[in-house]
Amino acid sequence: MSLVLVANRAPIRPTSTGWAPALGGLASALLPVLEAQGGAWVAMQEPDERTPLFQRYPDDDPRFTVRRVPLEEPEYAAFYQGMANRVLWPLAHYLVEHVEPERTFRDAYRAVNRRFAHAALDVAREQGGAVQFWIQDYHMMLVPEMIRGALAGAQVGFFWHVPWPASEVFRIVPSATALLKGLLGSDLIGFHTEGYAENFRESARDLLGAEIDPEGVHWQGRHVRVEAHPIGIDVERFVGFGERPETQAQAEALVEELGDVQIVLGVDRLDYTKGLLLRMEAFERFLELYPEMHGRVTLLQVATPSRTGVPAYDRLRRDMDEITGRINGRFAQGAWAPVRYRYRSFTQEELAVLYRAADVAFVTPLRDGMNLVAHEFAAVSERGALVLSELTGAADYLDGAVFVNPYDAEGMARSLREALDLPEDDRRRRLASLRAAVERLDVHVWADRFLTSLDGRPAPPADGEGGAEPEGAEAVADPA
Template structure:
């Protein structure tokens, strides 16, 4: 079997197979694929160096080889904090009002992709297959092609692809899209994001797509939707751990006569946290009978502290949660427990299981695995209710959740009241349907489906005609 070469911005250092708490299901699934093929996971170390050297730091654990490089501070500022997180991230999440278009950011983004290509290329053998992940590294495949690599290459985007009109607001958008077309398989989380990409190709570039195959410059490119999932069996094991059980007891003991509504999100404007708090306040205003009977546990660890917009949202949430608690709290009841810290994954699993409702309201999300983890962690005999934004990728297959428009505080409020009063029979019926989706569309199915398509590309002639000189 051909080796698998994974490339991502950051690399998850493999742990012992028994240590699942510190690794997410995605890392576990990808590490398993690397073990099977003797492959390599390459990316940025997260560390900086005064002058980029291209020196590779190698380590091996549990049969997986990790190769990382250090970047210069300027690289981090322009490529990561700049173009990736201040240009592409807001634009791809439909927040053009927050996107910053700076030529230096774009130059840094291309420079780091060139450096990644120059560093990883010598590690790649002719029979290897290459799988590149996410928006940080869109041009990497093109850079590897320019170095003469003809290996099968796949790219998977973990975040949304924006509509045509938004995408064309990006300076040099066509150059970015042309670079992504150097991959043999291009994957998106949902059919909606795939359709947006196809619309751009047809409208902006005048290309024709036959089913899921695009022929571009003599090459066949597979386009597909590959919904990412979780490792349900891993969640089943974690819910029995000591940390999970203690977390469960902590929630239940702290408010034995109150219902728990939980939200778990990175501190990010795309997660709809401000809108969630406003919807919860509207619920408290219009359903006063629930005062002292319910509380919102919002866990929101900091994210991307170097980017000013994340500092702004933290200040807004601090103020908003304080105003809500000040307006509604009693001596023996606090309506919002707002926590800015991270918890171990098994601890979160215990929090999920102890909660009656999950409030998952991103304004735009590629998928959203919190929704799936909440479902997987529930007690089948007495499951909680999932309230899910219709703008999360997960909503495409999780229609049995209570779907809401996160911009509507009225919808959030009504969904909360319905979830908190839902009969057990309906809760079980909805949970069983959702759990079936979570178990079938798991992270292993996602990985295997994408790699099967990439290996199928490996068996075909990539270039129906010779590539042009510029490629």
């Protein structure tokens, strides 16, 4: 059975030497599946992007097709920057103060979802034979119902990569019922945790009046399965990065550069969901509580650029510059700067160097669907401790972390000291537990588990817990 994937981003990228897999876990997990099964990946083409609309990959031995959906600037701004990033993203993370009125975005969101559904059906028709559709994330909530309206016998899976909030939060969006109906066009909807899955089922019950059970939602004569399928990283890839001699050499050089201090590491996109300002306040409080640690600990905070041009993100960048300056102004001594702040993108190989050098990973998002930085650190580190927000999906699975409330600066400061002072045996025991959990959640296991369940076969439990021919794009239903 071939596979048609629908996702916001394409799985391949142009490089100086040709096309290569995109960076990130999704491409890492699903490219091997596509290459084995055949099929297509439907993705967005941004307004200024110069890539082919139709592309066979790899060039020398094509195994699947990339089909790009071109977006003009106005619809890109309303669909992606608007509905996706200024409505659904903050809503999913309970940061309702950042949710903007959706009325100016919803029409573009519906129209772009319809175009993705058209493209998915078109490439499915070109594939011939039995096809599975697998749709990814909050950008594409209406696509499942659109596909089912055009192809009643379609096998449709959907994976939601961010938190699903409680029903009383999700219902804030005026089009909440239309969005729920869109998702319920799926046969299987996957979430990182059982808690998110339960929130979704309750949203369907409370907002649509649907009947629910522990396995899913009964809707329009169908039973839509709702399951936890926690995602992880490509463990072998990251372990390999950590074992390279050059990684260890560069990590040692970084420790020397920072003054042979204990390194507390933060790695995040510059996003208000990541709790960066509260983390900085917690580190400032740590320095106030423990003056004996001055000159002995440095916070190395990486913030990769994200959604530049969106006012909330631009403000966050300014605030991070200001709080970094304030902390260093208060506490710096001689060559020691308590905070080293790096605002730029890092490759996975570069991140492996940071993970290897760090004594503690300080991972404190306000909310996070999973948080793969915690996984990456556990896969690469030899001796580090993990301080992890209890409001991440990863907290459900990564035994061995020191858990914190990301809104409690005082508590985070004290937990950071606890992590820095862990005895060597305890540190290694915790790290071994983290590594074992990360290996069980490997991204390739995630993909296989989800597709096995979508196909109707019994899937192995998550850690801790064919139809008619497509009729073509013109037959796509509009659920809204």
